[in-house]
Amino acid sequence: MNVFDCHTHWAPCFQNRDGRNPAAWIELIRSAGVSHAVILPFTGLIHDGKVGQDNDDLAAVCAHPAAEGRMIPFCTAQISVPDEGLAEIRRALGTLKMRGIKFHPWLQGLSPGWAAMDDVCDLAEEFDVPILFHDGTPPFSLPAQMALLAKRHPRVQIILGHTGLFEHWREAIAAVNLTPNLWPCLCSPHVAALKEIVRRCDPQRLLWGSDHGFTLDNFYPYRRGLMELIGLDDKQREAMYDVNPRRLLKM
Amino acid sequence: MSSIIDAYTTSGTERETALPVEELIRQLDDAGIARAVVAPEDREIAVHNRAGNERIARLAADAPGSPGGTGAPGNAGRLIPACTVNPWFGAEGVKELSRAVHAGARMLVLAPALQGFYLGDEIANPLYEAAKEMLLPVYVHTGPHGPAAPTQLALVAMQFPRTRFIMGHCGSTDHAHDMPAALKLKLPNLWFELSLVRPFAIHHWGKIAGDERLIFGTSAPRNLPRHELQHADLSWPIAKNSGTYGRNIEALLAEVRP
Numbered sequence: 001m002n003v004f005d006c007h008t009h010w011a012p013c014f015q016n017r018d019g020r021n022p023a024a025w026i027e028l029i030r031s032a033g034v035s036h037a038v039i040l041p042f043t044g045l046i047h048d049g050k051v052g053q054d055n056d057d058l059a060a061v062c063a064h065p066a067a068e069g070r071m072i073p074f075c076t077a078q079i080s081v082p083d084e085g086l087a088e089i090r091r092a093l094g095t096l097k098m099r100g101i102k103f104h105p106w107l108q109g110l111s112p113g114w115a116a117m118d119d120v121c122d123l124a125e126e127f128d129v130p131i132l133f134h135d136g137t138p139p140f141s142l143p144a145q146m147a148l149l150a151k152r153h154p155r156v157q158i159i160l161g162h163t164g165l166f167e168h169w170r171e172a173i174a175a176v177n178l179t180p181n182l183w184p185c186l187c188s189p190h191v192a193a194l195k196e197i198v199r200r201c202d203p204q205r206l207l208w209g210s211d212h213g214f215t216l217d218n219f220y221p222y223r224r225g226l227m228e229l230i231g232l233d234d235k236q237r238e239a240m241y242d243v244n245p246r247r248l249l250k251m
Numbered sequence: 252m253s254s255i256i257d258a259y260t261t262s263g264t265e266r267e268t269a270l271p272v273e274e275l276i277r278q279l280d281d282a283g284i285a286r287a288v289v290a291p292e293d294r295e296i297a298v299h300n301r302a303g304n305e306r307i308a309r310l311a312a313d314a315p316g317s318p319g320g321t322g323a324p325g326n327a328g329r330l331i332p333a334c335t336v337n338p339w340f341g342a343e344g345v346k347e348l349s350r351a352v353h354a355g356a357r358m359l360v361l362a363p364a365l366q367g368f369y370l371g372d373e374i375a376n377p378l379y380e381a382a383k384e385m386l387l388p389v390y391v392h393t394g395p396h397g398p399a400a401p402t403q404l405a406l407v408a409m410q411f412p413r414t415r416f417i418m419g420h421c422g423s424t425d426h427a428h429d430m431p432a433a434l435k436l437k438l439p440n441l442w443f444e445l446s447l448v449r450p451f452a453i454h455h456w457g458k459i460a461g462d463e464r465l466i467f468g469t470s471a472p473r474n475l476p477r478h479e480l481q482h483a484d485l486s487w488p489i490a491k492n493s494g495t496y497g498r499n500i501e502a503l504l505a506e507v508r509p
């Protein structure tokens with residue numbers, strides 16, 4: 001069985017240490033029993049001037065032979081200037097062949113309610129890629145905000161990157177159950193919430209993520225361990241770690 | 252027997268904190284945790300304060316190993332009762348606080364998001380004043396964006412310098428960005444509780460605050476004590492940080508005077 005980690009980052013700590021070579025990064029996820037990872041930007045989320053550079057770096061890292069095709073790059077863009085942001089997304093998905101889009105709306109200062117976000121969804125539909133959002137925090141990252149966006153774009157697959165964190169996970173469950181194209185990524189809620197999410201959400205849409213990679217701390221022993229505490233059966237495990245992400249990412 | 256204390260647990264009856272007390276004790280045993288503060292559950296924190304405080308006092312008194320309890324001797328006082336009061340009950344709430352502390356409660360729990368108030372709202376001031384008189388630590392759940400941020404609690408702690416506050420969860424998750432500044436204040440009446448903090452990141456807070464300011468907690472049953480303690484130890488070793496893992500909370504609880 002593959003194990004897809006659907007929420008990881010390529011942060012400056014790796015870029016500065018390893019350049020565009022993911023060998024050490026891959027070795028770490030392999031030692032944690034992870035076979036594939038969705039790689040989200042980091043620098044591009046916090047520095048508007050480096051969005052293009054970060055997308056270039058991420059695409060190159062994931063295309064490096066050491067990545068063995070196991071790293072799936074998502075791009076980002078600053079859409080407060082819509083034309084520029086949309087052009088960058090088109091470049092990242094087209095020229096760079098990145099496989100999805102990531103937003104961290106409160107960090108980037110972008111509301112899922114903006115018209116430009118609808119334009120992003122149109123692009124995602126055109127390229128047939130999912131959009132992953134940081135969620136669990138106001139004022140721009142509520143599960144309900146992603147759910148309404150997903151409802152406006154029923155053919156675009158939208159991922160709740162954290163399924164509500166510690167406070168909005170019940171809201172996230174309701175949002176997922178009301179929105180067939182909204183996918184909960186089990187990344188960061190506590191054990192009791194994770195159990196409830198698994199119990200109450202569509203098993204065909206559950207994903208797992210570690211949030212590994214935004215510091216040099218090793219997130220895996222703790223986060224992999226958490227998943228062993230929630231009583232998944234083999235079928236749920238296979239769906240969440242392997243079948244669902246492959247369907248979502250078309251692999 | 253270890254001297255580790257878990258500063259926040261719940262033995263609830265419903266929703267995600269449903270956990271019979273025997274099972275809580277079993278989880279503490281499994282983790283090697285000697286004692287735990289046990290708090291009322293969410294509905295009791297929000298509305299049924301007195302019923303919750305009485306339930307927790309009873310539960311702690313009857314727990315296996317406690318004086319008057321049914322279990323093996325030698326574990327007296329294994330569960331330490333906390334109480335709660337919703338600030339909206341006003342003077343009546345202050346009375347309930349005093350009653351609960353006389354009945355054995357050793358910590359006041361406030362959860363602004365559950366109780367419908369914002370830190371900084373003077374509605375809670377009478378409780379802070381009452382807690383000051385009793386040297387009763389006030390544990391505040393932080394994290395919810397708007398009602399309960401670390402900066403908001405730090406400001407309350409400055410406003411009430413003789414009331415002792417414990418910052419539950421250190422603002423986890425996204426208010427973690429505010430934590431270095433809050434920790435560097437070094438307020439003498441503010442401690443930092445670690446449940447819901449990513450265990451592998453505790454050392455970052457430890458390096459700023461030092462062992463004397465941190466307090467280990469698990470928020471069981473939202474988390475499993477064994478898993479939390481094991482990973483906290485890897486980041487911030489038990490062997491070197493006896494304050495974090497028991498001494499700090501023990502000292503605070505010991506000084507309560509009803």
Ligand SMILES: [Zn+2]
Binds near residue numbers: 007008009161211
């Ligand atoms: Zn992340």
